[in-house]
Amino acid sequence: DGGITQSPKYLFRKEGQNVTLSCEQNLNHDAMYWYRQDPGQGLRLIYYSQIVNDFQKGDIAEGYSVSREKKESFPLTVTSAQKNPTAFYLCASSSAGALSSYNEQFFGPGTRLTVL
Amino acid sequence: GNSVTQMEGPVTLSEEAFLTINCTYTATGYPSLFWYVQYPGEGLQLLLKATKADDKGSNKGFEATYRKETTSFHLEKGSVQVSDSAVYFCALSMDSNYQLIWGAGTKLIIKP
Numbered sequence: 001d002g003g004i005t006q007s008p009k010y011l012f013r014k015e016g017q018n019v020t021l022s023c024e025q026n027l028n029h030d031a032m033y034w035y036r037q038d039p040g041q042g043l044r045l046i047y048y049s050q051i052v053n054d055f056q057k058g059d060i061a062e063g064y065s066v067s068r069e070k071k072e073s074f075p076l077t078v079t080s081a082q083k084n085p086t087a088f089y090l091c092a093s094s095s096a097g098a099l100s101s102y103n104e105q106f107f108g109p110g111t112r113l114t115v116l
Numbered sequence: 117g118n119s120v121t122q123m124e125g126p127v128t129l130s131e132e133a134f135l136t137i138n139c140t141y142t143a144t145g146y147p148s149l150f151w152y153v154q155y156p157g158e159g160l161q162l163l164l165k166a167t168k169a170d171d172k173g174s175n176k177g178f179e180a181t182y183r184k185e186t187t188s189f190h191l192e193k194g195s196v197q198v199s200d201s202a203v204y205f206c207a208l209s210m211d212s213n214y215q216l217i218w219g220a221g222t223k224l225i226i227k228p
Contacts (some may be wrong), residue, residue, distance in 0.1 A: 042219065042220040042221045043205070050214055086158075103216065105216055109158055110157075110159045111160045
């Protein structure tokens with residue numbers, strides 16, 4: 001079955017440590033996204049990538065980094081520079097182009113990061 | 117710029133009540149409109165969508181009609197169940213942009 005996987009589901013980190021969240025999709029989608037969700041709040045875009053080896057900053061990119069070396073994979077690194085990293089992180093993907101499903105995004109199950 | 121405004125939650129209803137969650141948008145052009153649902157501790161799932169004016173999206177008893185004249189895409193369900201308790205997000209996209217513009221989300225609580 002096609003879909004998006006994120007791992008791990010729960011992640012604990014000590015202050016000052018970098019941590020990488022995994023996101024893999026087998027939907028053959030060109031575009032991938034990372035969102036942050038805080039309790040009781042909506043989604044905020046961290047980074048997105050429309051094509052391999054290219055990505056753009058979203059609204060809250062400071063303290064985060066990404067790579068897009070393969071179409072299927074879009075890992076997110078939460079660096080020690082992120083001052084308040086405890087949150088729920090969601091990865092999504094979508095098809096490219098105006099003839100696709102009107103930019104419908106498909107989501108993974110999320111990773112809950114807690115800084116101890 | 118483009119934006120989406122949803123009614124604030126939480127919305128608390130009794131089982132079998134009628135549901136409306138309001139969503140209005142501002143967009144330069146003709147967006148596609150979406151409703152997503154997020155169950156506790158999970159990712160988001162697409163609930164329904166509409167791609168042009170007067171289209172009606174429907175799924176699992178939920179409906180929403182794309183109203184260009186009122187720039188709205190209100191979510192409705194005739195008889196809610198406890199299992200409908202979740203957070204509902206309204207969103208729009210423009211064909212020229214891969215990004216979705218999100219509303220803040222509305223938490224729905226259904227009491228038995």
